[in-house]
Amino acid sequence: MKLTDTLVQCLENEGVEYIFGIVGTETLDLDDSLSKSTKIQYVNVRHEQGAAFMADVYGRLSKKAGVCLSTLGPGAANLVTGIASAKLDHSPLVALIGQAGIERQHDESHQYMDIVKLLEPATKWSTQIQDPKMVPALIRKAFRLALMEKPGSVAITLPENFAAEQIANTPLSVTPTPETVPDAASLNAAKDLIQKYTKPFIIIGNGVIRQDAVQELITFINSLQSPATHSFMAKGILPPEHQQNFFTFGFKENDAVLAGMNEADLLIVIGFDFVEQLPNAWNKNKLPVLHIDPLPAEVNEYYPVQCELVGNIKKTLEALNQAELTVKSWLPSGDLQAQIKTTYQINQNQQESLNIENVLHLIEKFTPENTIVISDVGAHKVSIAKTYQPKKPDRLIMSNGLATMGIAIPGSIGAKLACANDPVICITGDGGALMNFAELETAKRLGLTFTIIVLDDSMLKLEVKQMNNKFGNTYGVTFQNPDFVQLAQSFGVKGIRPKTLAELETILKEPQQEIVLIDLVTQNPQ
Incomplete structure (x- = not known):
């Protein structure tokens, strides 16, 4: 059996359902x-960037490692943004990349570059197959590392001269990743710490979703009865109407939640990823911290850890919930x-304008809770992080680690393949939309159904605001757009340009039966 046949067997053994990519000369045998x-x-x-974004979002929602594929050189370079995004957003991803044969890796050679070194800072692990017989072990290690806390991207390059080599190896067994739980002494120390303080404030991170610990966390919060807030990527863990829900923090401007956190005397930080925002932005008072996470805390003067519960979050909270904690x-x-509701415009319609906040209110009101x-x-990402209130966890997907434009349209493909029965709504600015608009053809070819809302204002709105605040004028942040409705139609996709909020409401109420692009013109092109 040739090496690439064995490699595919190994991928099947890992439960891979989809591989997103573009074939090149060096990956013909794998294809x-x-x-x-x-x-x-x-x-x-x-x-290839679209392929990595698809694998990223598919990995987040399926809880499997998403897989993307490219050839060497420019193909590999095009993957970098999506691979790096998966690493910083902690999405499990495995990239398979073709490479020049070993015989020409020591000279200046056509399209050759050291992909392993290129991807080292963008991955948890980057390696090249050096011995064909090691393929089963490398694939098993790659998927294990990609899924292990904290999840992220892994890259394996395959030299072309090995692809057709005959080997007799078979896939390795897939075994569960061991889960640890804090020992009794640590749990008792955490209990004593909570008992010591009177005003704990709970910070919820995306690790709670990754580790399937939502119900255990809600039980903990209901028992303690202390206020709690979410990072951007953790939104939806607490129901919008929950009395301890203080919504979202992590904003550079007008972060209304900080006033409440500053009144606390203890921060209980659960599954929070520093990549979303460093503690010096939200713990300026250097309040003591109870750290609950699969990994030990990072050392930081603004993160003064008094106690650490390191281990599986779900099992840690189960153990903590068995303790008789005093209500706080x-x-x-x-x-x-x-x-916060007023500042973040939560459930507060502003007349009948087609602004992003009103669009979000309509989505909340007229789409199923599994959307x-x-x-x-x-x-618009900042507006969504403030205003939009998902009714369930893992129903709002955004890039908040690398925070990279262009993820939404290809990400919608990954989402729909991971969750075929759930409606998907993609919200993108015109800048991000045109970065990967070509993937509309991929979605149409696959027969997928989802809704794309393009905020059409012919500018990079966030940078316009920032430049006006800093300099009083703008430069290099406006452009001209195509007719998005006609562009969508050229892909065989239905394009609509609603003029009123009522028209948009009618569109959103309709069950998704095809790909629909909604062009929301918020400012006439200049």
Whole structure:
């Protein structure tokens, strides 16, 4: 059996369902082997960056490692942004990359560059197959590392001269990743720490979703009755109406939650990833910290850890919930929840304008609670992080680690393949939309159904605001757009340009039966 046949067997053994990528000369044998698989669907995309974004979002939602594929040189370089995004957003991803044969890796050679070194800072592990017989071990290690806390991206390069080599190896067994739980002494120390303070404030991170610890966390919060807030990527863990829900923190401007956190005397930080925002932005008072996470705390003067519960979050909270904790019921002064709702425009319609906040209110009101909203990066991401209130966890997907534009349209493909029965709504600015708009053809070819909302204002709105605040004028942040409705139609996709909020409401109420692009013109092109 040739090496690439064995590699595909190893991928099947890992439960891989989809591989997103573009074939090149160096990956022809792998493509041939994939064509014989009855378990894996190869999704040929229009750009390698789109492939990585699809694998990223598919990995987040399926809880499996998403897989992307490229050839050497420019193909590998095009993967970098998506691979780096998966690493910083802690999405499990495995990249398979063709490479020049070993015989020409020591000279200046056509399209050759050291991909392993290129991807080292963008991955948890980057390696090249040096011995064909090691393929089963390398694939098993790659998937294990990609899924292990904290999840992230892994890259394996395959030299072309090995691809067709005959080997007799078979896949290695897939075994569960060991889960640890804090010992009794640590749990008792955490209990004593909570008992010591009167005003704990709970910070919820995306690790709670990754480790399937939502119900255990809600039980903990209900028992303690202390206020709690979410990072951007953790939104939806607490129901919007939960009395301890102080919504979202992590904003550079007008972060209304900080007033409540500053009144606390202890921060209980659960599954929070520093990549979303460093503690010096939200713990300026250097309040003591109870750290609950699969990994030990990072050393930081603004993160003064008094106690650490290191281990599986779900099992840690189960153990903590068995302790008889004293209720720590308190509320920040000044009816802070109401202030946050006003500041963040939560459930507060502003007349009948087609602004992003009103669009989000319509999505909340007229779409099923299992709807997945995918946000691209831009000014609208901040609005979504503030205003939008998903009713369930893992129903709002955004890039907040690398915070990279262009993820939303290809990410919607990954989301729909991971969650075929759930409606998907992609919200993107015009800048991010055109970065990977070609993947609309991929989605149409696959027969997927989802909704794309393009915020069409002919500018990079966030940078316009920042430049005006800093310099009083702008430069290099405006452009001209195509007619998005006609552009969508050229892909065989339905394009609509609603003029009123009522028209948009009618569109959103309709069940998703095809891909629909909604062009929301918020400012006439200049």
